[in-house]
Amino acid sequence: MKSLRGQLLLFWALLFSVCATLAVVMIALYRSSAGSQVAAGQAVAEQSCRAIAARYAKSVPDPAPVQPQIDLLQVLLQLVLTEAPHVEGGVWQRDGGLLAYAYPTYEGSGVKRDIPQAEQPLITEMAQLAARTQAPQTDVVRGSREALIVSACPLAAPGKDLAAWTMTRTHAGALAAQNSLRTGLGVLMAAVLVSGLWLGLILRRGLRHVERLETRLAEAEGDAVPELPRTGVRELDRIVDGFNRYRLRFEEARGHLREAALQRSRDQRLAALGRMTGGIAHEIRNPIAAMRLKAENALAAEPARQADALHAIVGQIDRLEGLVQSLLALVQPVTLAPRCVDLPAWLDERIAAVAQRTTDQGVRLLLDPSAPAQAVFDPVHLARAVDNLLDNAVRHAPHGGEVHLGAVPGEGRSLRLRVDDNGPGVPASLQPQLFEPFATGRADGTGLGLALAREVALAHGGELRHVALQPGTRFELEIPWRDC
Numbered sequence: 001m002k003s004l005r006g007q008l009l010l011f012w013a014l015l016f017s018v019c020a021t022l023a024v025v026m027i028a029l030y031r032s033s034a035g036s037q038v039a040a041g042q043a044v045a046e047q048s049c050r051a052i053a054a055r056y057a058k059s060v061p062d063p064a065p066v067q068p069q070i071d072l073l074q075v076l077l078q079l080v081l082t083e084a085p086h087v088e089g090g091v092w093q094r095d096g097g098l099l100a101y102a103y104p105t106y107e108g109s110g111v112k113r114d115i116p117q118a119e120q121p122l123i124t125e126m127a128q129l130a131a132r133t134q135a136p137q138t139d140v141v142r143g144s145r146e147a148l149i150v151s152a153c154p155l156a157a158p159g160k161d162l163a164a165w166t167m168t169r170t171h172a173g174a175l176a177a178q179n180s181l182r183t184g185l186g187v188l189m190a191a192v193l194v195s196g197l198w199l200g201l202i203l204r205r206g207l208r209h210v211e212r213l214e215t216r217l218a219e220a221e222g223d224a225v226p227e228l229p230r231t232g233v234r235e236l237d238r239i240v241d242g243f244n245r246y247r248l249r250f251e252e253a254r255g256h257l258r259e260a261a262l263q264r265s266r267d268q269r270l271a272a273l274g275r276m277t278g279g280i281a282h283e284i285r286n287p288i289a290a291m292r293l294k295a296e297n298a299l300a301a302e303p304a305r306q307a308d309a310l311h312a313i314v315g316q317i318d319r320l321e322g323l324v325q326s327l328l329a330l331v332q333p334v335t336l337a338p339r340c341v342d343l344p345a346w347l348d349e350r351i352a353a354v355a356q357r358t359t360d361q362g363v364r365l366l367l368d369p370s371a372p373a374q375a376v377f378d379p380v381h382l383a384r385a386v387d388n389l390l391d392n393a394v395r396h397a398p399h400g401g402e403v404h405l406g407a408v409p410g411e412g413r414s415l416r417l418r419v420d421d422n423g424p425g426v427p428a429s430l431q432p433q434l435f436e437p438f439a440t441g442r443a444d445g446t447g448l449g450l451a452l453a454r455e456v457a458l459a460h461g462g463e464l465r466h467v468a469l470q471p472g473t474r475f476e477l478e479i480p481w482r483d484c
Contacts, residue, residue, distance in 0.1 A: 007202050011195060018191045025188070037170045038140060038147050041086075045151040045166045046138055048084040052091075052164040053153045055080060064156045068093070070100055077102035087168045090115065092127035092152075094161035119148065119167060126152040127163040134160060146170050209236055225250055336378040336459055340484035343371050343407055346379055350405060353383075354390045362399040365390075368406025368418075374484045375407075375415050377460060382417075382479075385456035385464075388449035389419040389475045396423035396473065414462070415481035422472040453477065 055076045060068070073091045081089055081104050088103035098115055106112040115123070122139065130137045130152035141148040147170040155162040209231040220226045225247045228240045351367055358365045386405075393403045404420040450464070453475070457464040462479035 011199055011202070014191075014195050018188060018195065021191075022188050038142075038149065041147070041149045041168045041170050042138060042140060042151070044084055044087055045149045045168050046136065046153075048080060048087050048089060048166045049136065049151045049153040049164055051080045052076060052089065052166070053155055056164070057156050060156060063158060066158055067096075068099065068155075068157070068162060073100035074102060078104050081105065081166075084166075084168075087166050088112070089164065089166035090123075091155065092124065092131075092163050092165060093157075094128070094131065094159070098123070116167075119150070122148070122150050123152075123165050123167065126150050127165050130154050130165075131161055131163040206233065206236070209233060213240070336381060338376050338378050338460075340374055340376055341379050343373060343375050344369075346383070347371055347405060347407060350383065350386050350390060353387055354394060357391065358394050358403065361394050361397070363394050363397045364400075364402045365394070366402060366404050368404060368408070371407035372409060372415070372481075376482050376484055377415075377479060378456075381456045381459065382477075385453035385477060386417060386419070388453050389477070392449050393419050393421035393423070393473070393475075397421040398423060409481065410478055413481050414478050417477040417479075418474055419477075420469065420472060420474045422469075425468055425471065425473050426466060450475075 056073075059072060059076065068091070077089055077091070077100055081087055081102050085105045087105065088101070090101035091099045093099055098120070101113065101115050103112040122141065126137050126139055131154050134154045136151065136153040138149070138151040141150075148167070149169070150165065150167045152163050152165040154160065155164055212231070213228055213236075216226055216228055227244055227247060230237050230240055347367055351365055354365065390403065390405065397403050401422045404418070406418045406420075408416050408418070410416040454464040457477050457479060460479040462477065465476045465478070467474040467476055
């Protein structure tokens with residue numbers, strides 16, 4: 001049988017039948033078992049003994065006589081034991097021995113008046129123990145054919161030497177049921193063991209197939225999807241076939257995605273190269289045209305004006321040099337050297353680095369005093385990013401405007417460096433390409449400052465965001481923050 005479902009259903013049916021058989025056997029054995037018969041006989045014997053003691057306590061005067069009346073005891077025994085089938089009993093006294101005896105429910109021919117000789121030692125022992133302890137006592141003696149139950153309880157007497165006793169026997173059929181119990185339990189245990197072994201074999205086989213499939217999947221290299229072998233189990237083979245069909249579709253889809261990604265990457269590189277080429281050509285053409293004009297004017301002008309032309313040419317050369325350095329910084333990988341930095345002192349250095357430019361522009365530069373004391377980052381690369389943000393803010397702030405620099409803790413464990421200005425803000429048309437190279441809204445700008453600042457933020461594991469203010473603009477550089 002190769003179907004796992006069929007195997008489990010068959011096992012469930014077998015287990016159900018075993019449980020049903022066990023329930024029937026347990027009910028039958030409970031009704032006729034030696035244990036229940038002994039418990040019932042013990043309860044009857046103890047109840048009869050207590051009833052004799054209670055009747056005796058009501059019948060004798062207070063205080064009780066030293067020597068009880070035999071006739072009274074005989075009458076009490078008859079009255080009580082008549083209501084207790086198969087129970088015999090009597091009264092024992094320390095000095096007088098067995099004083100009275102009655103077995104009114106005896107099923108023999110005639111009245112039984114003699115106490116069984118074989119049980120007298122046990123009866124005397126239990127009566128003595130009950131009189132001495134002044135507490136009821138019961139003993140069960142199990143034999144091969146029957147169980148003997150003797151119960152004794154103290155009676156009211158000045159010398160505490162009087163006790164009543166009762167005795168009963170279980171039927172032979174109750175003990176004989178033990179053989180049936182053993183046989184039934186043996187059969188049930190054998191069935192449970194066989195079914196357990198069968199289930200173990202089923203599980204072992206299934207787990208072996210599953211482990212083989214798991215090993216095949218674990219041995220796959222990289223992102224390869226292996227082909228799984230069939231197991232011979234119908235349900236597992238359905239999964240294997242479905243997985244193999246999915247693998248074929250996945251490989252086909254991945255091939256299409258790879259081709260599409262390559263095409264998209266080529267298109268993006270061509271588009272980025274086209275934008276960068278146009279930006280570089282524009283940025284280089286303007287200084288060259290200015291230098292050409294200055295050089296032609298210097299050649300045609302008086303010697304005294306040639307010095308001014310040369311200074312202008314040198315300024316344009318410096319501009320080209322800065323452009324080349326920015327391009328090199330943008331294309332080269334950012335290698336960080338993080339260390340513990342005194343953050344307030346480092347922010348003061350950033351303020352000092354652009355102080356002259358703010359004075360020339362007529363802009364106030366303010367520092368937020370609520371910065372944390374220390375942080376770990378690369379102070380050189382982050383200084384270049386923040387200086388570009390400050391330079392950009394100073395250029396866009398109006399005359400008499402303000403630029404704010406601050407550092408505040410962000411959500412989680414992060415540090416946010418904020419540069420705010422109250423200028424006109426970023427045009428909506430420029431915002432989608434704001435962090436791309438050569439994306440600028442100024443005629444004299446290169447559009448590389450924000451791109452460089454974003455690369456530094458990404459190298460630190462953070463990001464650079466633009467936030468529109470009313471009025472003005474905020475650039476927020478957020479990096480992970482850890483203590484020194």
